[in-house]
Amino acid sequence: MSDDLRFEPLNSTHPVAAFVCSKPPLHDYLRKHALQNSATGYSGTMVAVEPAGRIVGYFSLCPVSVTCAELPSEEVKGMPKYPVPGVLLAKMAVHIDVAGKGLGTRLLLLAMREALAIPPSIKWRFFVVDAFDAEVVPFYTRFGFKALPGNPLRLYMGVKMVTKAVQI
Numbered sequence: 001m002s003d004d005l006r007f008e009p010l011n012s013t014h015p016v017a018a019f020v021c022s023k024p025p026l027h028d029y030l031r032k033h034a035l036q037n038s039a040t041g042y043s044g045t046m047v048a049v050e051p052a053g054r055i056v057g058y059f060s061l062c063p064v065s066v067t068c069a070e071l072p073s074e075e076v077k078g079m080p081k082y083p084v085p086g087v088l089l090a091k092m093a094v095h096i097d098v099a100g101k102g103l104g105t106r107l108l109l110l111a112m113r114e115a116l117a118i119p120p121s122i123k124w125r126f127f128v129v130d131a132f133d134a135e136v137v138p139f140y141t142r143f144g145f146k147a148l149p150g151n152p153l154r155l156y157m158g159v160k161m162v163t164k165a166v167q168i
């Protein structure tokens with residue numbers, strides 16, 4: 001993998017058809033749905049691109065809401081009874097050729113920075129991850145993400161901890 005990656009919003013010139021990861025639904029999403037979802041406003045996708053143009057990773061973000069009923073009791077003190085806003089890392093994957101070389105970590109931290117860069121007039125309280133399957137959950141928990149009780153594939157981190165996490 002080149003050290004000289006660009007991280008940019010997905011557009012129609014990116015060669016999505018050549019992207020292959022170890023979980024086919026996640027490369028199918030990039031190939032078939034991500035650009036359309038960006039155009040229609042359902043989610044935004046950032047891609048990591050090598051100088052030669054190959055996509056080696058991506059993530060997709062969108063808004064989410066979290067309710068008191070979903071959270072553990074220690075998190076709900078002072079929370080309103082209505083759903084509170086969050087940013088959802090809905091999808092993330094790296095190319096099979098570059099797995100295990102640190103790109104997943106770089107993408108996760110960039111996704112958090114993108115969330116923190118939302119203008120301060122728009123607030124969010126939780127950064128939420130939909131883990132693709134149980135196998136990938138430990139990748140997120142090592143950063144401090146916790147599973148929502150009753151939903152082991154939906155992980156969360158409060159905004160204060162996200163601010164600390166991006167400083168590593």
Ligand SMILES: CC(C)(COP(=O)(O)OP(=O)(O)OC[C@H]1O[C@@H](n2cnc3c(N)ncnc32)[C@H](O)[C@@H]1OP(=O)(O)O)[C@@H](O)C(=O)NCCC(=O)NCCS
Pocket residue numbers: 021022023026090091092093094095098099100101102103104105106130131132133135136137138139
């Ligand atoms: C999960 C994924 C994004 C991680 O990306 P990556 O570039 O391989 O991860 P990194 O190289 O940054 O790994 C960082 C650390 O996490 C660990 N790690 C990587 N994948 C892991 C997994 N599935 N479970 C537990 N730990 C994992 C690595 O061993 C590494 O640990 P170390 O620092 O002690 O060596 C990548 O493996 C992937 O695309 N998998 C297929 C798609 C998928 O499952 N996506 C998750 C969507 S929610």
